[in-house]
Amino acid sequence: MEKAKILDALKEGAIQEANFEDIKYFPFLEEWKDIPRGTVVIEERVIPSYPRIARIMRIASGVPRHFKGPFLVEEKVDGYNARIAKVSGKMLAFTRSGLICPFTTDRIPDLLPTQFFNDHPQWVICAEIAGPENPYIEAHPPYVKEDVRAFVFDIIDEKGNFLPPLEKWEIIKAYQLPAVENYGVFEPQEIKRLYELLNRLNEEKREGIVLKSLDGGKRLKFVTPFANLHDIEVSSELLEELPPHFYINRLSRLIISLDELGKKCDDRLFYEAGKALLEGFEDALNKFKRQRRIYHTFSCRFHNPERAEALLQLLNRASSTIRVKKRSLIRENGFWVLTFDKVFLRSTSLLANLLRGQAVFD
Amino acid sequence: MEKAKILDALKEGAIQEANFEDIKYFPFLEEWKDIPRGTVVIEERVIPSYPRIARIMRIASGVPRHFKGPFLVEEKVDGYNARIAKVSGKMLAFTRSGLICPFTTDRIPDLLPTQFFNDHPQWVICAEIAGPENPYIEAHPPYVKEDVRAFVFDIIDEKGNFLPPLEKWEIIKAYQLPAVENYGVFEPQEIKRLYELLNRLNEEKREGIVLKSLDGGKRLKFVTPFANLHDIEVSSELLEELPPHFYINRLSRLIISLDELGKKCDDRLFYEAGKALLEGFEDALNKFKRQRRIYHTFSCRFHNPERAEALLQLLNRASSTIRVKKRSLIRENGFWVLTFDKVFLRSTSLLANLLRGQAVFD
Numbered sequence: 052m053e054k055a056k057i058l059d060a061l062k063e064g065a066i067q068e069a070n071f072e073d074i075k076y077f078p079f080l081e082e083w084k085d086i087p088r089g090t091v092v093i094e095e096r097v098i099p100s101y102p103r104i105a106r107i108m109r110i111a112s113g114v115p116r117h118f119k120g121p122f123l124v125e126e127k128v129d130g131y132n133a134r135i136a137k138v139s140g141k142m143l144a145f146t147r148s149g150l151i152c153p154f155t156t157d158r159i160p161d162l163l164p165t166q167f168f169n170d171h172p173q174w175v176i177c178a179e180i181a182g183p184e185n186p187y188i189e190a191h192p193p194y195v196k197e198d199v200r201a202f203v204f205d206i207i208d209e210k211g212n213f214l215p216p217l218e219k220w221e222i223i224k225a226y227q228l229p230a231v232e233n234y235g236v237f238e239p240q241e242i243k244r245l246y247e248l249l250n251r252l253n254e255e256k257r258e259g260i261v262l263k264s265l266d267g268g269k270r271l272k273f274v275t276p277f278a279n280l281h282d283i284e285v286s287s288e289l290l291e292e293l294p295p296h297f298y299i300n301r302l303s304r305l306i307i308s309l310d311e312l313g314k315k316c317d318d319r320l321f322y323e324a325g326k327a328l329l330e331g332f333e334d335a336l337n338k339f340k341r342q343r344r345i346y347h348t349f350s351c352r353f354h355n356p357e358r359a360e361a362l363l364q365l366l367n368r369a370s371s372t373i374r375v376k377k378r379s380l381i382r383e384n385g386f387w388v389l390t391f392d393k394v395f396l397r398s399t400s401l402l403a404n405l406l407r408g409q410a411v412f413d
Numbered sequence: 414m415e416k417a418k419i420l421d422a423l424k425e426g427a428i429q430e431a432n433f434e435d436i437k438y439f440p441f442l443e444e445w446k447d448i449p450r451g452t453v454v455i456e457e458r459v460i461p462s463y464p465r466i467a468r469i470m471r472i473a474s475g476v477p478r479h480f481k482g483p484f485l486v487e488e489k490v491d492g493y494n495a496r497i498a499k500v501s502g503k504m505l506a507f508t509r510s511g512l513i514c515p516f517t518t519d520r521i522p523d524l525l526p527t528q529f530f531n532d533h534p535q536w537v538i539c540a541e542i543a544g545p546e547n548p549y550i551e552a553h554p555p556y557v558k559e560d561v562r563a564f565v566f567d568i569i570d571e572k573g574n575f576l577p578p579l580e581k582w583e584i585i586k587a588y589q590l591p592a593v594e595n596y597g598v599f600e601p602q603e604i605k606r607l608y609e610l611l612n613r614l615n616e617e618k619r620e621g622i623v624l625k626s627l628d629g630g631k632r633l634k635f636v637t638p639f640a641n642l643h644d645i646e647v648s649s650e651l652l653e654e655l656p657p658h659f660y661i662n663r664l665s666r667l668i669i670s671l672d673e674l675g676k677k678c679d680d681r682l683f684y685e686a687g688k689a690l691l692e693g694f695e696d697a698l699n700k701f702k703r704q705r706r707i708y709h710t711f712s713c714r715f716h717n718p719e720r721a722e723a724l725l726q727l728l729n730r731a732s733s734t735i736r737v738k739k740r741s742l743i744r745e746n747g748f749w750v751l752t753f754d755k756v757f758l759r760s761t762s763l764l765a766n767l768l769r770g771q772a773v774f775d
Contacts, residue, residue, distance in 0.1 A: 105772035113770025271772055290665050295657035300775060303652050306694050307767060316695050318684065325687030326680075333668050333678050405669060408475025410467035410633055413662060 057092050066092070071151040071361070074141070078149030091149045094139050099211045101132055101147060101177055104261060104270045108307050110246065114262070115239045117271055122239070122264050123216040124248065126232040127272055128202045129190045129258040129281075130181025135159060137168040150369070153361035154186050157353050162201035167226040173209035178202055179231065184351045186362055186391075189285040193256045198352055203230040204261065215267040234260065250312055253277045276312065279305040280327050287331030288347060292398035298328065339402050346394040348378070352386035359389040372397045419454050428454070433513040433723070436503070440511030453511045456501045461573045463494055463509060463539055466623060466634045470669045472608065476624070477601045479633055484601070484626050485578040486610065488594040489634055490564045491552045491620040491643075492543025497521060499530040512731070515723035516548050519715050524563035529588040535571035540564055541593065546713045548724055548753075551647040555618045560714055565592040566623065577629040596622065612674055615639045638674070641667040642689050649693030650709060654734075654760035660690065701764050708756040710740070714748035721751040734759045
């Protein structure tokens with residue numbers, strides 16, 4: 052990106068200066084002209100954004116429609132996206148929107164071997180950070196039982212291009228980077244093989260797959276029926292907070308994917324879907340009646356306690372409808388363990404009004 | 414309403430001329446200045462709109478908040494709203510939006526005794542029309558087993574004012590008008606009595622109650638847990654057609670109302686809620702795979718077959734996302750029975766795209 056463009060963006064207010072420790076940087080928190088959301092300008096470098104991946108809901112029609120030749124299939128891990136880079140000698144992790152994440156940055160040494168960056172100082176690692184102790188999302192893969200782990204799924208070179216999938220896997224192996232599972236190369240007509248894979252992933256309660264053309268130019272995602280139900284279950288406390296299509300889209304995807312995998316809705320599924328949708332909201336209501344707020348408690352581990360404080364600040368600044376309240380920051384097993392509540396202001400005030408007997412037109 | 418105002422509305426395009434048989438009339442299909450949606454100007458008369466009724470989700474807090482003195486409680490019947498009037502000697506029924514409904518109009522002689530209008534030619538009867546054979550909605554009360562019935566719940570006098578509730582009930586009795594159930598006068602502190610009533614209505618699978626101040630100035634509604642589930646169940650074919658909050662609002666109301674009535678979500682409810690949400694959409698998907706469209710079949714009875722055709726025209730004009738297709742119009746037991754499909758274009762094309770494997774960003 053040319054300097055002139057960045058100066059333009061600054062002048063037009065498209066980017067603002069952000070700070071992390073002694074580093075000054077410029078994240079594009081929103082798309083601006085042809086610069087995608089999440090792009091970061093930092094110390095004379097540009098960290099490219101990670102692109103959104105389109106979804107298909109049918110394998111048998113969608114795969115041959117979008118892929119004319121062989122493609123790689125990788126696991127889709129249920130976590131949050133981080134881009135990891137070494138900038139001016141310092142390891143940093145960026146969120147999807149382009150902010151430096153104090154938590155992920157703090158934990159990079161635990162997440163992956165960083166000698167990779169000695170050989171490729173200008174490259175960027177794209178990884179899903181997943182596990183029960185993360186500050187962002189409530190879902191996590193069943194095989195991460197505590198803390199978080201990194202699952203590398205892409206590498207961006209010094210020119211800002213993704214390594215082609217097979218080349219990327221050579222690098223992942225050479226540097227022993229922790230990575231998503233690689234299910235190998237498929238041909239567009241191998242629908243049955245994809246069904247077998249997806250049925251297995253569904254039984255293993257995994258999120259789904261990402262399909263990548265071998266030239267790296269095309270990516271598509273497909274999620275398992277399980278993952279649709281799981282997303283609803285972990286979010287049903289927020290039934291009056293999240294946009295309603297969050298739940299409805301997952302219900303229709305659930306039905307459409309079950310149908311393709313040859314499964315019918317049975318009584319067990321009806322029960323599980325009803326429970327996933329209702330139980331959390333009932334719990335939230337009961338919690339609200341005692342504590343007058345809708346909140347969720349998060350916990351995560353830090354080496355540096357100042358970064359725990361920086362995370363809380365970041366989360367508070369990032370949303371006008373979520374307020375973060377620290378519960379505790381205590382030393383435990385060699386870490387600083389931060390525990391905090393995210394208070395969801397929209398559903399808190401909505402529920403307060405409804406329970407107060409306010410009349411609404413709907 | 415003064416003539417000048419109507420001429421203004423015509424000039425500004427706020428109303429357009431509509432026609433029904435040999436009658437010319439002017440419905441306010443949208444609110445305009447201080448004239449509410451649904452107001453109708455017809456043959457030198459103004460038929461007032463029926464106002465929206467606000468909802469409360471909690472009885473114990475909401476009732477004393479909104480009523481400082483005694484109020485009447487009436488059944489809320491699950492049907493569609495019609496205003497019935499005699500205009501220039503002709504009995505007519507108007508929809509909520511102000512159009513003359515050919516179906517309801519055709520059936521007025523079966524719905525209620527019209528000698529009422531001999532004594533009160535300028536009055537308007539407000540009734541819920543409910544039953545399995547109606548052209549508008551899929552839900553209906555369990556005690557209407559076939560065709561439709563009218564349930565009067567309000568009367569508007571020649572000045573455009575609602576009769577106060579007790580006076581209205583005198584008229585209903587005097588003219589033997591078919592009416593919603595009258596549960597009597599309550600005091601704001603009679604919460605337990607309201608709970609008992611609502612528990613009974615819930616068991617009887619009724620929709621809920623409307624609370625009306627004795628001066629007729631204030632109306633509020635409250636629906637039973639059952640009705641929330643029932644609405645979802647009869648609409649789940651349209652999971653990708655209706656706005657997502659249709660379903661989510663009903664789920665949260667279900668939980669909030671069960672909680673107030675002292676019931677907990679149990680396994681039976683989880684099962685029923687999941688089934689209500691998913692079964693219809695699975696059926697719709699299977700129907701779509703055979704017939705390439707999402708539709709629902711309606712049936713209703715007419716005396717005059719021309720009015721059946723007029724209804725189809727009205728329905729086709731009323732929505733840009735619903736197309737109506739006649740299946741049959743046949744003579745049966747003294748009626749003309751019209752059967753038609755409403756084809757839901759939005760979910761039809763969405764589902765076609767998804768099943769075709771189209772990639773979507775969401």
